[in-house]
Amino acid sequence: MRILLVKTSSLGDVIHNLPVAADLARQIPGIEIDWCVEESFADIPRLSPAVRETIPVAVRRWRKRLFSGATWREIGALRRRLAGGGYDAVLDTQGLLKSALIATLAAGRRLGHDRNSAREPLAARFYDQTFAVPRELHAVERNRRLAAAAFGYAPPPALDYGIAAPAFAAAWLPETPLAVLLTATSRDDKLWPEADWIALGRALEKRGLSPILPAGNAVERERAARIAAAIPGAVAAPPLSIRELAGVLGRARLAVGVDTGLAHLAAALQVPTVALYTATEPALTGVAGAGFARNLGGAGRPPAVGEVLATADEALSG
Incomplete structure (x- = not known):
């Protein structure tokens, strides 16, 4: 059987879909899984040995250049690629209109959430068969249950993202054990105070860990540099790809992060992870994994430094 998974964005959502590929590979011998994903997140399904081919889309970029001939040539190439994929089934776990429309480009029976389960009810009109999945479940469990219903198996009791960190080495990485501090997020109200990061980083340094602070854009890098400068032995990491970040996380003894997709990646890699929430509730989308994964x-209700440090100590003692 050959199937196409459609889960295009965002980073955390794509990571939450990895257990679907892992479950399918275990439950259906000989299955071939392709995955359609936003180009900036394509490194995530490429970490999974269960995924045969990753097919990038560029919906975010296309929206900005809708009247460009290059955009429509890319869309045409995607349509031909999906139509010729020989898929027996197409599973859209995203449940949005954009993902449902991508699913219609592929040959094969289209499967997805019913109108009461989909994030955008209109998406359900584009599937050949729909399934009810409770909305109050964690996002990872919703994805797994949808796939299990669509392909007729019981979800395995153990949660497995099915990925391992790639090897990574760099001259700027300290030889001492690492604590990756993920200070950047998409919204300012999700940030944790810089003074709190500094206090946490100094405490972790006293415990023999070298804090590493990755960042993306220029504003995030400036913030990481300010925090790192106030912590002995801390390093503000240079710009890294998602695959490189996975490699850094794989070398860490601990990851502490705000509400960001990279905290989910750490948990998926079974790195002891502490996630900090200040503006959102973690019940349905907090970090979840087979290893130590805690949401504070x-x-x-931003967590206090003492609470974070106590939880970090618990993670390190495991």
């Missing part, structure tokens, strides 16, 4: 705080 919530909307309007």
Whole structure:
């Protein structure tokens, strides 16, 4: 059987879909799995040995250049690629109109959430068969249950993302054990105070860990540099790809992060992970994994440094 998974974005959502590929590979011998994903997140399904081919799309970029001839040539190439994929089934776990429309480009029976389960009910009109999945479940479990219903098996009891960190080495990485501090996120109200990061980083350094602070854009790099400068032995990492970040995380004894997809990646890699919430609730989308994964705080309830440090000590003692 050959199937296409459609889960295009965002980073955390794509990571939450990895257990679907792992479950399918275990439950259906000989299955071939392709995955359609936003180009900036294509490194995530490429970490999974269960995924045969990753097919990038560029919906975010196309929207900005809708009247460009190059955009429509890329869309045409995607349509031909999906139509010729020889898929027996197409599973859209995203449940959005954009993902449902991508699913219609592929040959094969289209499967997805019913209108009461989909994030955008209109998406359900584009599937050949739909399935009810409770909305109050964690996002990882919703994905797994949808796949299990679509392909007729019981979800395995153990949660497995099915990935391992790639090897990574760099001259700027300290030889001492690492604590990766993920200070950047997509919204300012999700940030944790810089003073708190500094206090945490100094405490972790006293425990023999070297804090590493990755960052993406220029503003995030400036913030990481300020925090790192105030912590002995800390390193503000240079720009890294998602695959390189996975390699850095794989070498860490601990990851502490705000509400960001990279915290989910750490948990998926079974790195002991502490996630900090300040503006959102973690019940449905917090970090989840087979290893140590804890969510602290919530909307309007940022965790205190002492609570984070106590949880970090618990993770390190395991």
